[in-house]
Amino acid sequence: MKRRPVRLPILPPVGPCRLSRWIVDVGAALAADEPYAELESDKAIMELRAPTTCRLVERCAEEGDPVTEGMVVAVLELAASEASPTELTPTLFYRYLGKPRSR
Numbered sequence: 476m477k478r479r480p481v482r483l484p485i486l487p488p489v490g491p492c493r494l495s496r497w498i499v500d501v502g503a504a505l506a507a508d509e510p511y512a513e514l515e516s517d518k519a520i521m522e523l524r525a526p527t528t529c530r531l532v533e534r535c536a537e538e539g540d541p542v543t544e545g546m547v548v549a550v551l552e553l554a555a556s557e558a559s560p561t562e563l564t565p566t567l568f569y570r571y572l573g574k575p576r577s578r
Contacts, residue, residue: 493542
């Protein structure tokens with residue numbers, strides 16, 4: 476098994492972001508493109524999705540923590556048969572993009 480850090484890609488210009496919630500627990504198996512965490516700003520909600528079949532082995536940020544481009548937010552474990560990049564970049568999926576929401 477190969478452990479690889481997950482760095483946040485370039486984030487859209489939606490203002491400061493925070494890690495709003497972890498969708499899965501440490502140790503959870505993830506299919507390719509399965510969401511495992513959620514980022515939130517005043518203008519957007521984005522899911523972090525697994526780049527390949529893997530397992531979440533470490534959380535490097537807590538819910539509510541501010542997050543920035545290039546920050547390591549998690550460590551994923553790939554099967555030995557998977558290609559072996561030194562770092563992984565999650566897929567960002569926008570669940571909400573628009574005007575600031577009233578809270």
